[in-house]
Amino acid sequence: MHEENLKLGVNIDHIAVLREARKINDPDPLMALGVCAQNGADQITIHLREDRRHIHDEDVRRILESSSLPVNLECSINPEIIDIVCTLRPHRATLVPEKREEVTTEGGLDVRGQYEAILNAINKLSENEIEVSLFIDPTNEAVELSCKLGAQWVELHTGTYANVYAMRHSALPHSHHAIETLRLSRKELDSRLNGSYEVIVDAANKARMLGLKVAAGHGLNYQNVKSIVDIDTIEELNIGQSIIARSVFTGLATAVSDMKALCQR
Ligand code: PXP
Numbered sequence: 195m196h197e198e199n200l201k202l203g204v205n206i207d208h209i210a211v212l213r214e215a216r217k218i219n220d221p222d223p224l225m226a227l228g229v230c231a232q233n234g235a236d237q238i239t240i241h242l243r244e245d246r247r248h249i250h251d252e253d254v255r256r257i258l259e260s261s262s263l264p265v266n267l268e269c270s271i272n273p274e275i276i277d278i279v280c281t282l283r284p285h286r287a288t289l290v291p292e293k294r295e296e297v298t299t300e301g302g303l304d305v306r307g308q309y310e311a312i313l314n315a316i317n318k319l320s321e322n323e324i325e326v327s328l329f330i331d332p333t334n335e336a337v338e339l340s341c342k343l344g345a346q347w348v349e350l351h352t353g354t355y356a357n358v359y360a361m362r363h364s365a366l367p368h369s370h371h372a373i374e375t376l377r378l379s380r381k382e383l384d385s386r387l388n389g390s391y392e393v394i395v396d397a398a399n400k401a402r403m404l405g406l407k408v409a410a411g412h413g414l415n416y417q418n419v420k421s422i423v424d425i426d427t428i429e430e431l432n433i434g435q436s437i438i439a440r441s442v443f444t445g446l447a448t449a450v451s452d453m454k455a456l457c458q459r
Contacts, residue, residue: 200423200457203237203266203409204230204450205434210240210248223253227261229446234454239432241268242282244275244292254282266432268329271308271315280322287319288327288349288409288432302331302351305339313343320344327409332397341404348401349409349432352422355390356413362387363417395425402427416440419456431457 209223223240230238238261240249258265267284269275270292279287289312291303305312305328316326327347330336340348362383378386394410401408408428415436422428433453441449 200428200459201236201430202234202450202454202457203239203411203430203432204235204437204453205239205241205411205432206230206438207239207241207248207434208438210250210253214248223249224256224260226446227257227263230450231262233447233450234457235263235450237264237266237430237432239266239268239288239434241290242275242279244270244272251278251282254284258282258284266327271303271311273314273318276315276318280318280324283322283324286325286327286347288329288347289315290329300353302329302336305330305336305343309339309343316343316345327407330397332393334397334400337397337401337404337406340401341406345406347407347409348397349411350394350397350401350428351412352394352410352414353412355387355394355422356415356418358383358387358390359418391421394422398425398427416452416456419453423457423459426459 206223206226209221209226213219213221227238238257240254240257242249242251242254254267264285266286266288267279267282268288268290269279271289289303291301303312312328319326325347326345327349328340328343328345329349329351330340332350337348361378398408398410409430409432410422410428411432414422414431414433419431422431437449437453440452
């Protein structure tokens with residue numbers, strides 16, 4: 195089945211990252227809502243982390259109150275957080291793994307190891323009529339277990355693909371990538387890139403076949419997004435860092451509309 199319209203969820207966490215650099219009220223993530231909506235975004239995505247390092251409960255409340263677009267709230271499966279999310283009532287909750295020391299969400303949920311805890315979170319959210327998505331690695335097992343758990347959506351983690359893409363194309367001067375790149379031949383990088391892409395294609399197709407809705411995200415940018423857009427069983431992308439980074443130079447309106455243009459099929 196071909197999804198004509200690929201939806202774009204804009205993750206605005208990084209606006210709050212900038213605000214928290216000074217712990218003042220500027221820039222206010224709320225100011226992004228209208229700009230995103232007017233420039234092709236289909237959804238606002240935010241992450242209420244346990245340590246509240248960027249988005250705060252009050253941000254979620256204000257964003258939910260003011261957004262004309264559906265709000266996808268990423269959160270951990272910690273029961274205290276799930277209770278808060280049930281009170282906040284976003285349109286969708288995306289369950290993600292969370293470690294305090296990590297810079298960003300590294301890897302998908304451990305769906306097998308945390309099956310019961312994820313099930314409890316899904317049940318609680320569903321009782322509160324909140325749609326649930328599971329952020330998973332692109333593997334057949336994670337997709338099958340997500341279906342068994344009763345999630346409506348899976349979001350496939352594209353981080354490995356994005357990292358290998360950056361290594362292959364040297365698109366970004368990431369030093370930790372550069373060091374590894376030196377040791378790998380172009381042929382090896384091509385093969386890794388192909389492998390990291392094919393698992394996303396397979397997982398998306400499998401999820402769709404099982405009746406799940408399929409999103410993807412993490413590390414997607416203006417260079418690497420095209421191949422992911424071409425996977426027609428994916429119906430939504432959630433993209434944050436690259437859009438907010440570009441907005442520093444172009445303004446948010448252009449950064450969002452440029453990405454939306456790349457999402458056209
Ligand atoms: N989707 C999920 C579930 C995430 O945790 C993140 C990162 O917060 C993103 C998408 C967006 O990733 P990026 O900021 O690298 O575009």
